[in-house]
Amino acid sequence: MASAVSRISRARAQFRELTGYEPELVSGLAEVDGGWELQIEIVELRRIPDTASLLSTYRVRTDVAGDVTAYERVRRYSRGQADRI
Secondary structure (H helix, E strand, O other): OOOHHHHHHHHHHHHHHHHOOOEEEEEEEEEEOOEEEEEEEEEEEOOOOHHHOEEEEEEEEEEOOOOEEEEEEEEEEEOOOOOOO
């Protein structure tokens, strides 16, 4: 059975290949029916100053083997924007 670190590494590499975006970080990981779901944050549009850059959160699903089976953008926001709590 693969570790969480190896699952994340594999999913990040496949996401990069599929989208051309470099994952900045993985902000969530959960086991779901038949695989795993990750939340991956990316910089979609770099701007100057950096606080004006446009970021996105993608939901990425993998199968049990760790291969990406689906992804979708679930959020788009400015770097300086914080979620309401």
